[in-house]
Amino acid sequence: MSEEVKVEFEPRIIGFTCNWCTYAAADLAGTARMKYPPNIRLIRQMCSGRVDPLFVLKVFLRGADGVFIGGCHPGECHYMTGNLSARRRYSMMKKLLESVGIDPKRMRMEWISASEGIKFSDTIKEFTAQIKELGPGPFRHIETGGKEQK
């Protein structure tokens, strides 16, 4: 029997970020050397309105612990209403997750403009801490090959 090794849970978060705002904010945070947890992997979208609810579902089912969506502030979307549709879908998805039994706190959306590097790093810090508290996502074992982390 091997000794049980206690490894701290490191969340795996997928971030869908708009090219024109949040993705640029992440860049800014990087070049300004602001610290934020390395737990988030960003996937660049041309607009938050491109984030299909199915992306979110697929990511959860493939083992993500949290999903983040970043878009331009209302009124600033390059495609006028992409972010407004995204907000509606986000609200729907929170209820869908809850109905089927996935904690809606595992999903978060924020408006972060290209100049808001600090807001980006703060949000990711906060969200990562939140996911750490919630623990591994319900489908994590699919990725890790076992349920040992639960």
Next chain:
Amino acid sequence: MAKGDMYLAQASDEAILKRGEYGGAVTALLKFALDSGVVDAVLGVKKRDGNNRYDAVLDLITDPKKVIDCTGSLHCVSLNIARNVKEYLDGAKRMRIAVPCKPCDARAIIEIAKRKQINLDNLLLVGLNCTGTLPPVVAKAMLIGEYEVDPKEVVMEDIEGRTLIISLADGTKIANDLLELETKGYGRRDNCRRCNVNIPTMADIACGKWGVKEGEKKTFTEVCSDKGAEFIDNAIKTGVIKVEQPGKDAIAERKRKDREAIELSSKCEAEDLKELRELSLDDRLAYWLHLFDRCIKCFSCRDACPICYCKKCFLEPDRGYVKGGEVPPDRMFHLTRLAHDGDSCVNCGQCQDACPAEIPLTRLYLMLNIKLSQMFDYVSGMNIEQKPPLIAAKDEEASIDDINHFN
């Protein structure tokens, strides 16, 4: 004649009056729609082979003389009227059709018309009040086991408040408590227990027995749209139906029965969803995953759902979400449908009826739909002008900053 007008109506044709469930007005109006050229066809519901009320069929009628074959209210069926119009009648895009329909049928038609897959302008929706239908196989077992009758002897079913009344050919009536039957696994379809739209005011006219005196052969008819008003106006002028104004008491009675039916449905809803609502998130997920794993991926739920709208379905293997050849399928299968249809679901129960694995799909959809309905102030299938919430973002929302504005 205008929206909101109400009548007690009766077919002028003796044969129709005799065979009609109540005043035969629905049949007389459908026949008139065909006779007068308002429509090209009537989509009626009739017993299979003229006598099998447990296997009813849809009939696309173009000969006015045949409309009379569809009299009577068949309670032991759940025909998928909306999906049939969309799929097999080309969404009524090339044909004008009069469709007798229950509230769930009318709502599904309207909801899919919003996605331009049915042309509502070509339809005349003749709504029928409804407080429930029964699954045919369960109904037959119930008639034998609880009513102790031969199902073939039954000539009429009727739901009156909490009672399910069966009439036999010799005039005998047998009544049983509906909710008691349902605790034994009989009674209405699972979704119907929780259905809270009983008068189809979203149709062009709404017809029913509520507000009609016991034993009277009349159909209580409410005009619900301008199209309906013009149609009824012509029908009365032509003399195909005789009408009188319902008294205040009749109108009040109808209202009271509707209210009672809604109260009963919320009681059933609270009962049916209580357990699910009280489960912890982890247990709720385990509950659904366990049920999803019964799925044999027959696609029946998708094929039955009148709302499922994708021209190229995301559940097909080439879309990259659900791998081909895997049973039970990836959970994306169920969650994709839920994400696509949750806001527009009309609780018609077609998905659950079709599911060979008996997954209680309507409970999941209803649970989500209730939340979305409150959140977006949107009741599916009630108003063609109201866009489904996920595609209804308005320019004004650009001045609302709160990310949780809807939550």
